[in-house]
Amino acid sequence: MTFPVLDLNSVILSSIGLALTLVLVLLVFGAYQQKAPVMRWAGGLLTLGGGYSLYFISRVVDMDGVRPGYAALAMTLAALGISIYVNGIRMLRGYRVYRYRSLLVMTILLSCNTVMLNLHAPVRWLILGNLFILVWVFVYGCRSLAGYGTDFVAQVFWLCCSLFASLSLWLVFLMLEVVLADEADLASFLAWPVHAYMAAATVLVLMAVTSLLLLVMNIRTQAGLQAMATMDSLTGTLNRRGLQDSANRMQAVSQRMALPMGMLIVDLDYFKKVNDVYGHLVGDVVLTSCAATIRSALRGGDVIGRYGGEEFCILLPNTGEQEAMVLAERIRRTIEKTPVSIAGVESMHDDTRAIKCTVSVGAVSSETVGYALDGMFAAADQNLYKAKQHGRNRVASNMELLMTQLPREISRPAKRHARVIA
Numbered sequence: 001m002t003f004p005v006l007d008l009n010s011v012i013l014s015s016i017g018l019a020l021t022l023v024l025v026l027l028v029f030g031a032y033q034q035k036a037p038v039m040r041w042a043g044g045l046l047t048l049g050g051g052y053s054l055y056f057i058s059r060v061v062d063m064d065g066v067r068p069g070y071a072a073l074a075m076t077l078a079a080l081g082i083s084i085y086v087n088g089i090r091m092l093r094g095y096r097v098y099r100y101r102s103l104l105v106m107t108i109l110l111s112c113n114t115v116m117l118n119l120h121a122p123v124r125w126l127i128l129g130n131l132f133i134l135v136w137v138f139v140y141g142c143r144s145l146a147g148y149g150t151d152f153v154a155q156v157f158w159l160c161c162s163l164f165a166s167l168s169l170w171l172v173f174l175m176l177e178v179v180l181a182d183e184a185d186l187a188s189f190l191a192w193p194v195h196a197y198m199a200a201a202t203v204l205v206l207m208a209v210t211s212l213l214l215l216v217m218n219i220r221t222q223a224g225l226q227a228m229a230t231m232d233s234l235t236g237t238l239n240r241r242g243l244q245d246s247a248n249r250m251q252a253v254s255q256r257m258a259l260p261m262g263m264l265i266v267d268l269d270y271f272k273k274v275n276d277v278y279g280h281l282v283g284d285v286v287l288t289s290c291a292a293t294i295r296s297a298l299r300g301g302d303v304i305g306r307y308g309g310e311e312f313c314i315l316l317p318n319t320g321e322q323e324a325m326v327l328a329e330r331i332r333r334t335i336e337k338t339p340v341s342i343a344g345v346e347s348m349h350d351d352t353r354a355i356k357c358t359v360s361v362g363a364v365s366s367e368t369v370g371y372a373l374d375g376m377f378a379a380a381d382q383n384l385y386k387a388k389q390h391g392r393n394r395v396a397s398n399m400e401l402l403m404t405q406l407p408r409e410i411s412r413p414a415k416r417h418a419r420v421i422a
Contacts, residue, residue: 007196008059008195008196008199009059009060011196011197011199012056012059012196012199013056014200015049015052015199015202015203016052016053018203018204018207019045019046019048019049019052019203019206020046020049022045022207022210023042023045023046023049026038026039026041026042026045026210027042029214030042036091037088037089037091037092037213038088040084040088041085041088041210041213043081043084043088044081044082044083044087045081045085045206045210046081047077047081047084048077048078048081048082048202048203048206050077050081051073051074051075051077051078051080051081052074052078054070054074055070055071055074058070058074068117068123068126068190069113071190072109072113072117072126072130073110073113075109075113075134076106076109076110076113078202079106079109079130079133079134079137080106080109082137082141082206083101083102083105083106083137083140085141085206086137086140086141086144087102089141089145090144092213092216093144093145093157095144101140105133108133109129109130109133112129113126113129116129123183123186123189124178124179124181124186127186127189128175128178128179131174131175131178134171135168135172135175138164138165138167138168138171141164142161142164142165145157145158145164145209146158146161153216153219153220156212156213156215157216159212160209160212160213163205164205164209166205167201167202167205170198171198174194174198229241230242230245232305232306234284234287234288235287235288235291235306235312236288236291236292237291237295237304237305237306237312238303238304238305238306239305239306240306243303243305243306243315244373246305247315248373250303250315250317251371253317254317254318254366254371255371259317260319260320260365260366260367261315261316261317261318261366261376262315262320262321262323262366263313263314263316263324263363263364263376263377263380264314264316264324264327264328264331264361264362264363264380265307265311265312265313265361265380265384266294266311266313266328266359266361267310267311267312267359267384267388268290268310268311268358268359269357269358269359269388269392269393270392271283271286271310274286274355278342279345282342282345282355285340285342285345286340286355286357287310289338289340289341290312290340290357290359291304291306293334293338294312294314294334294335296334297327297330297331297334298314299327301317301318302315302316302317302327303315311384313377313380314327314331316365319365320365320367321364321365321367321368321398321399322399323365324363324365325395325397327363328361328363329361329395331359331361332358332359332361332394335357335358335359336356336358336359336393338357339354339356339357340354340355340356340357341353341354342354342355358392359393360384360387360392360393360394360396361384361387361394361395361396362380362382362383362384362385362386362387362395362396362397363380363383363395363396363397363398364376364379364380364383364397364398365398368398369398379398383396383397383398384396
């Protein structure tokens with residue numbers, strides 16, 4: 001291979017400076033973000049910088065060149081640092097982290113290098129052994145970075161994976177060069193110009209990958225904050241703000257496409273008595289359990305949110321009054337037949353194992369009240385009040401109003417037809 005001649009000492013010194021600068025950035029970032037993976041990256045880069053520093057010091061001190069023992073130890077530290085860095089990537093991805101693999105990499109390299117140096121093994125095998133371990137570490141990093149899906153975060157992971165893969169391929173080509181080189185060229189292997197490129201490329205790739213992964217962490221943090229702003233932490237449903245945003249979007253789509261939109265407001269009957277008799281911890285369990293039961297009875301596109309203290313609102317796309325009434329009745333029966341287990345609640349001191357709950361439901365659709373959200377919420381509230389007034393554990397809707405509208409719709413074409421005949 002023919003490369004432009006570079007000052008290896010300057011390149012290595014610059015790489016050490018970049019690695020230490022990146023470590024400082026990670027230490028500052030780790031104080032505010034996910035600390036565990038960031039600390040792994042910082043530790044890996046610091047170890048890599050230590051390997052580069054050992055190689056640089058040995059070149060400066062030993063005027064005859066770097067001795068193979070120092071070079072092997074520097075390679076061991078570099079491989080260990082990259083392995084620790086990859087473990088940080090796996091921690092960010094949520095994969096299982098094998099801590100012993102970093103120690104295994106260091107142990108294998110130290111053992112093989114020590115044995116081959118003491119036995120005066122051929123230089124070719126010594127070089128190939130070190131390069132093979134380094135290629136394995138980068139391939140392991142590629143596997144950990146492989147993205148899934150088509151969203152932006154997955155594309156970022158694929159970009160990081162391609163950067164690691166480029167270094168792996170470069171090392172494979174270097175191994176082929178070592179295999180094809182003669183003994184005279186291998187004797188000066190440590191002075192090959194490619195080492196300057198590899199040292200700089202490794203640090204630059206790790207710097208780019210780190211920047212991209214920090215971007216991913218920032219995106220996830222923003223998504224988490226957005227979820228906290230629109231989700232109810234107790235029941236896992238939308239809160240009032242998230243419910244209003246979803247209702248606005250559904251109303252706009254339904255009205256534009258002339259599709260009916262339904263709405264249910266579900267209220268837990270006698271919930272105040274549950275808090276008074278069993279305590280607020282049991283009340284929280286009842287709310288969480290009922291929310292999960294309601295969610296299991298919904299269809300794919302339905303949206304549920306916590307409307308008030310013990311009230312849930314359900315938005316139903318492409319759903320008329322009749323379908324909303326059927327779904328509301330299914331929810332009512334499911335809640336009635338599913339007792340809430342409270343056996344594990346710490347505040348319970350009696351033998352009560354489960355509580356039977358019922359709900360009252362107010363159903364409405366755009367077929368009877370129009371698409372205005374304020375009107376739909378008001379009508380659903382009014383129907384809920386009607387269900388409570390008639391004894392609770394029942395569903396109330398505007399079916400009567402819909403039935404009175406149907407004869408009018410049928411009679412209008414008949415009257416027009418009569419005029420034509422006349």
